[in-house]
Amino acid sequence: MSEKANTTKKNKFFEIANKNFIMLFIAYTVICVAHSMTQATASAGWKTMGMDMSVIGIISGIQGWAAFIIRPFSAPIVDRGNKKKIYLFAVGLFTVAIFMYAQSMVNTAWAAPTKLIHGIAWTFISTVTAVTLSEYVPREDYGTALGFFMVSQMIASAISQPIAFALAGKFGYHTMFLIFTVVAAVGTALVLLTSPTKTPERKGGSMFSGIKLNNLFAKEAIMPMLINVAYQGTRSGITVFMAAFALEELGLENIGLFATFASFTGWVARPFLGSLLDKKGPKATLITAGISFSAGLLCLAMAQNLAMFCIAGILIGFGQNGISPVLMAISMRTVPEERKAAGNSTNYLGMDIGSAVAATAGGFMVSAFGYRLGFAAFIVPVMLATVVAAWYLGRLDKKEKAK
Template sequence: MPHQTLPDQQTPVPLWTRDFLAICFSSFFVFMTFYMLAVTLPGYVLDELHGSKGQIGLVTTVFVIAAVVFRPLTGKWLDEGSRRKLLLTALVLYMICSALYLTVHSLTALLALRVLHGVSFGIAATATSAIAVDRVPAARKGEGVGYFSLFMSLAMVVGPYLGLMFTGSFSYTVLFAACAVLALLALVCGSTVRIPPHVPKPVTGHPWHWTRFIEPAAIPISLAGSVLAFSYGAISTFISVFAKEIGQGAIASYFFIVFAAMILISRPFTGRIFDRRGEHVLVYPGLVLFVVGMLLLSQAHTAAFFLFTGAVIGLGFGALLPSFQAIALKAAPAHRSGLATGTYFVLFDTGYGLGSYILGIVAAGTSYGTMYLVGAVITAFTVVLYYLLHHRKQNRAAAGRQAA
């Protein structure tokens, strides 16, 4: 009698397909360019354009505002139009903007370019994320989102390292040329992705109703992600300055290496845990690790302790970031996955920008150690938000199904 394969014994659907790898690398190169510029443009404004410290913040702010404005628009376009055309248009614009830094010689021109670059980044980052999610098998959603976000996490580390290396050993011209090359690689990788034709769902209601740009079901978990990003903004923006303040400036770059190493080590099993045991097993321990790591960082004075806090924070952040994004996607209808992705990152980016600015004011009035202490307290409220906005709602839904 021939052997029959039972439904639960079927061969697992592959995750690491050519298309999934291509979109992951496209996203990686987009974020590499973003982080290389994020850590080097402050010095460029001061040293080359002779701007002020206030103008440094403006260069960052206009970029973030442009990206945040266009993320929800991108979610709408992803769900209602051609995803391939949108992706390629954004990547071409992103490449052109990256190359135009070579021609900038005034602060006004830089600000105008940052606005346009922010627009292309907001569209490209949202599009690559939504397309990557579509290439992930439904049964491996948590694992797939985890690996995709790993590429972004690695860019957070490699990008600043390369940016500082280029400006320290070469020049801003070499830096901007490298950014243009990386943006070109993002375009090349993105253009090879096979994106199935997307059948838009018929549009109903007012064309400019807010639900055409924001996915309501993704808002609760996105709010929790926004609070997490608020504190993370202080880490990515001020860690090198804090390291110098405590006499550890020489090892500041290693903080991010340790941070990324913990994400890399944990990512293979965190995605599987999400799919098999649910999100709560990851989120609550992840929040505890992140808060404890921030508290320890506020008290760091030695090199070993400073790097140890990077490991603790990295382990917590590595569990939280993909989990929150996967929850946002699971909460939304399948045909609104693009909007869910855009909604999540709108609130995440907003929290990141506000955190960098507000906690920077806290640091200016007190100290960087106090700033990280405040960040830890704020992040602790994410536990409450997560329970009230997601966990409790999930429990009520489960109780309702049992009663029925």
């Protein structure tokens, strides 16, 4: 490569890696670390305090229901409001939620309001992060910058649970959550250090006046949304109950390696899954991923040691990373060009509903039939969703060919 090309590449990197980008990247990474460990560790902590699994399931579902109610309104508010101020509000509220988790490890009466606050805060964080980033990097470099932020999610998911369970084992769950409260507070402080963003010009009305039902939901994307309910619900459901299962039945205090293996497998498998999607199409990719996901659930139901949890993590990580992009593509294909934002929003609503329903129903299943049968039962919606999705993709292909 010529010296001129090297210089151009370096200059482009430094255009992206300005002060605001670096602050926001570090802030988002540490916030994702605090977020990624909460679902599994909170359930395990509440279980050690004697809370019944059916109650844990109901409480864990509150986060998903809060996201379901708030998410449709978050995008219009972010679009019409000051991005930095909304981000500061969201990460500040998230920090409060992590502190409330710590209090819930002393008094379980804190558990339900904690999940409510967490659901509201994270919905806004997931909506506003990418939009705020666009304010700080050149338009032509936005895709590259966003790619770095996706890496931060993977890093957080891979390292957060092993660290959290190790801290909980040494100091207790209360102290562990206090430590992560400080981590979240550091993220809030870093957001505070970024440059101000402009408030968009609004032609009359407040930032809430842009909220319209037509912009929030696309009826054309109902089927992909329902398919996502099954997949996302299953992934969230096993996360809620897995740590408690490992601790109660197998005496394993730290199963954070499950999340580590799932995250790295997804990252490594992405090139293969992308090639499969290009060469064989979405139907073949979805069926392959669905079988892998189901095999991971079966492995989880039969787990006797940490190694089997890690194998389950590999299979589920592969499956999830094959399913998510296909479902997103299906949602985009079902709606007209001018309704893609609504289609995307509807897809995420399916994720929120799935998280809420699976946590609630899973708690009752685990209490009634035990952990292993509960995990095995999740295979049914995954395989059913895979079959329905494959049929639906075939139907879409026929429609597009007919046109």
